[in-house]
Amino acid sequence: MSTQSVRIGLLKEGGAVDDLQTVDAEPGHDGDALADGLLIQPDREPDARRRGARARRMLLPLVGLIIPVVAITAWWIVSAQKSSFYFPPLSTIWDRFVHTWLLGGATAEIWPTLLSLVLGYAAATLVGITFGVLFALLPAVNRFFAPVIEFVRAVPGLALIPLFVIALGVGIETKIGLVIFGAVWPILLNTTDGIRSQDLTIRDTAFSYRLRFRDRLFRVILPSASPQIMAGMKVSLSIAVIVVIATEMVVSTSGIGNFLLKAQAGFDLTGMWSGLVLMGIIGYLLNVIFELVERRVLRWHRAMYEGINR
């Protein structure tokens, strides 16, 4: 999960740099026409250059596929030649993956995992942002709770599994509770931080126009902190996946984590590998969805700082 997100990050950076170069060229020929400040308009780009840039933009993501394709092919070939108990042939793993997870063998195990992940993550986001706002806007509350938070936050979420089991049992409530506990902190702290570092001019503007509190909160404070909130949410997403799988391994009787542990205990190495492949795919898809949402929410931010006028 984490290696995947790093790879995507690098890839995007490469793409962004390239975009910058193509965009950079525009102010040059637009400069004089800026007399009364016209926009840098993409439509004024010469056609050929625009086509070239578009082709490059479409091809660039494919560069990131080179290593995975090579690695999977190598794995496929190497594992097919040797038969090791711990590393079954990839073709076998793939067959097993299709039968277990796609054709119904254990498809039912996916849902408890996804459900607690989604519910827990959503709740962590809501709780994190709410308290983050409270702490940022009410310094007195913050001073009151800050030491407690620093202490509670220092307790590793997984160490609380026994406590949560005693309090909430071994059902979905425990998983959701632990996901919230693990994932809430980056969101909460980033929200507080993002709001605190709000630009003074923006704050003065909101006050001098006497915006109602809800307009100030939803149209000024939260959007201005959204880049930091999204960064926190991204970290929390990885934490949520780790916590839900680990919890399932320790306490649950269902879910992908539980499947993985049972497969390992029954020396079903092929089954275990198929579970790992599934987790890789789920983690990757979650990341893709997150990035799509992030691109939408932070479009203004990217455009402002990367000079992309789209």
Added chain:
Amino acid sequence: MRDTRTAQPASQHIARTQAGRLQNAGASTGLVDSGARMSVRGVSKSYTTDRGVVKQVLASVSFDVAPEEFVAIVGPSGAGKTTLLRALAGLMPPTSGEVYFDGSPVTAPPERLALVFQDYSRSLMPWMTVEKNVTLPLRRKKLAKEVQKRLSSEALAAVGLGDIGTHYPWQLSGGMQQRVAIARAIAYQPDALLMDEPFASVDAQTRSDLEDLILALKKQYRMTIVVVTHDIDEAVYMSDRVIVLSGSPTSVRQVVDVALGTHRDQLVTKSLPEFVELRNTVLTAVRRPVGDPTA
């Protein structure tokens, strides 16, 4: 302006300056009910820095602004002009003294007042389209969506921006962004408009366009305007009265009445002998070191 900053000696002659202020301010008395739109009464401001050092920025600043008057405030940078404007706008309580708007003490931003910031690029919300930026302050007025839209496009048209409501601020040049900030203030329909070095960071051509724009808008909407500026030509060209701030801590050095009539023209007005004379008067007041007896 920059040269005047170094020309300020540390010595203070507050007594003399205050006497000068009272003479120059003429009619302004201690009365709150003087019919002034805005009154500044003995406003002082001290900042306490992180290390606990108290720094006095403003020392007993007093002046009045009449309804529909155009007042320009000039002073060296760091003199506390922004501080003064924030006190006027109800964004910051002064350490001592009072500010009145239409006769009532200002404790929060007055409803009939709008402020255009020096840093326009940071006073527009980059996550909102131009139209949403302009209509944001109208939301509390509970106007119908169509009315908000109409006010927004009227204000944008008034500042010479056409159909750019769907653009984002960062897609616009500096001059256009400042026009949007002005349009937002106009759509709000204030009685008084405060502007903090509104044209400091736009090019010369845009600057004189915007000066004339503000003069036209003032006539059209009959607003009271207080503008802080670095530019003495601009101050004289636009205003009915120039208030010169200086000293450390800052107080009103001199008030210069600008009797150039209501119609101003970049070429004609600026070549009038009266204009040149007023400009020199203000420049002398700005340059004169504190304590110089030649009034």
